[in-house]
Amino acid sequence: MELSLYERMRNRLIKTKDNFKEKIENVMYMGSFDDDFFDELEETLILSDLGALTATKITEALRAKIKETRSKSKEEVMGFLKEILIEMVQVEPVEKQYPTIMLVVGVNGVGKTTTIAKLASRYKKEGKKVIIAAADTFRAAAAEQLDEWAQRVGVDIVKSTTGADPSSVVYDAIGAAKARNADILICDTAGRLHNKVNLMKELEKISRIINREGSGFTIHNLMVLDATTGQNAINQAKVFHDCVDISGIVLTKLDGTAKGGIAIALIDELQIPIEYVGIGEKSEDLIDFDPKKFVDLLFE
Numbered sequence: 001m002e003l004s005l006y007e008r009m010r011n012r013l014i015k016t017k018d019n020f021k022e023k024i025e026n027v028m029y030m031g032s033f034d035d036d037f038f039d040e041l042e043e044t045l046i047l048s049d050l051g052a053l054t055a056t057k058i059t060e061a062l063r064a065k066i067k068e069t070r071s072k073s074k075e076e077v078m079g080f081l082k083e084i085l086i087e088m089v090q091v092e093p094v095e096k097q098y099p100t101i102m103l104v105v106g107v108n109g110v111g112k113t114t115t116i117a118k119l120a121s122r123y124k125k126e127g128k129k130v131i132i133a134a135a136d137t138f139r140a141a142a143a144e145q146l147d148e149w150a151q152r153v154g155v156d157i158v159k160s161t162t163g164a165d166p167s168s169v170v171y172d173a174i175g176a177a178k179a180r181n182a183d184i185l186i187c188d189t190a191g192r193l194h195n196k197v198n199l200m201k202e203l204e205k206i207s208r209i210i211n212r213e214g215s216g217f218t219i220h221n222l223m224v225l226d227a228t229t230g231q232n233a234i235n236q237a238k239v240f241h242d243c244v245d246i247s248g249i250v251l252t253k254l255d256g257t258a259k260g261g262i263a264i265a266l267i268d269e270l271q272i273p274i275e276y277v278g279i280g281e282k283s284e285d286l287i288d289f290d291p292k293k294f295v296d297l298l299f300e
C-alpha cells in the first residue's frame with residue numbers, strides 16, 4: 001500500500017535516530033531545570049536547525065514559564081515547550097483568491113521549476129485553468145524542462161527564446177492569462193544568488209511588470225527554499241523579501257533532512273507563512289503545510 005504524503009513526511013522526520021523529540025527528551029532527563037539545562041536545550045534546538053535567535057527565544061520563554069509555574073515535571077515542561085513552538089508558528093495564512101499570479105523566486109537549484117509543476121498539477125486537478133510562464137530565459141534547458149512538465153501535467157505554457165527579457169515573457173503571459181480567462185498564472189524565474197545585484201534588479205523589474213499589468217489578479221510572490229541548506233535559507237529569504245514582497249514560502253526537499261527546525265525558524269524570523277512543503281521529485285510530492293500539525297509531528 002502506498003503511504004500517504006503526510007505519512008512519508010512523518011516517517012522522514014521522526015523515524016531517525018536524529019529525531020527532534022528524542023533529542024529534547026535526552027536534555028529533559030538531565031535532571032533539574034537549571035542553567036545547564038537551558039544551555040543544553042538551546043544547543044539542541046540550534047542543532048535541530050532552529051537557529052540561534054529562535055532557539056534563544058524559545059529557551060527564554062520556557063525559562064519564564066517554568067519560573068511562573070514552578071513546574072518540576074518533565075512531561076509538563078515538554079508540554080510547555082510544545083505550546084511555545086505552536087504559538088511561534090501561528091502567522092496569518094495567505095487567503096486564496098482567483099484569478100491569481102504567482103511569481104516563483106529563489107536561488108539556484110532549490111526546486112522552483114519542480115514546485116511549479118507540482119502546483120500546476122494540483123490546481124489543474126482542482127479544476128482550475130492554469131498557465132505557466134517560462135520566465136527563466138537564462139538557461140537554454142530551463143524552458144525545455146518547464147515545457148516537459150507542462151505537457152506531462154497538461155497545462156498551457158507561455159515561453160520565449162533563450163536570452164529574451166524575462167519581463168517580456170511575463171508580460172506576454174499576463175496577456176495570455178487575461179485572454180484565456182486563466183485562474184492561475186505561475187511564473188518560473190531563473191535561479192539567482194541573492195548577492196548578485198543586477199539579477200535582483202531584474203527580479204524587481206519582473207515584479208514591477210506583474211504589479212502594473214496584473215490588475216484584477218491577486219499577486220502572490222512565492223519564495224522557494226531548500227530545507228537542506230539550513231540557516232542559509234533565512235538569509236536568502238530576507239534578501240529576496242527586500243526585493244520583492246514575499247507572501248508565502250515553499251520549503252522543498254524536506255525528504256532530504258531529518259531536521260524540521262528550519263521550518264519553525266523561518267516562520268519566526270520572517271513572519272511569512274510556509275504554504276507548501278516538498279517531499280520528493282514527483283508532481284504529487286507537495287504537502288499543504290499545517291504549522292500546528294507540523295509541531296505535533298515533531299513531538300510524536
Ligand SMILES: Nc1nc2c(ncn2[C@@H]2O[C@H](COP(=O)(O)OP(=O)(O)OP(=O)(O)O)[C@@H](O)[C@H]2O)c(=O)[nH]1
Pocket residue numbers: 106107108109110111112113114115136142189190191192252253254255256277278279280281285
Ligand atoms: N528530494 C527532493 N528533490 C527535489 C524536491 N524539489 C525539487 N527537487 C529536485 O531538485 C533539483 C532541482 O530542482 P529544480 O526544480 O530544477 O530547481 P530550480 O530551483 O528550478 O533550479 P534552477 O532553475 O536551476 O535555479 C531537481 O533534481 C529536482 O528533482 C523535493 O521536494 N525533494
Ligand SMILES: [Mg+2]
Pocket residue numbers: 112113114136142188189190191
Ligand atoms: Mg528552474
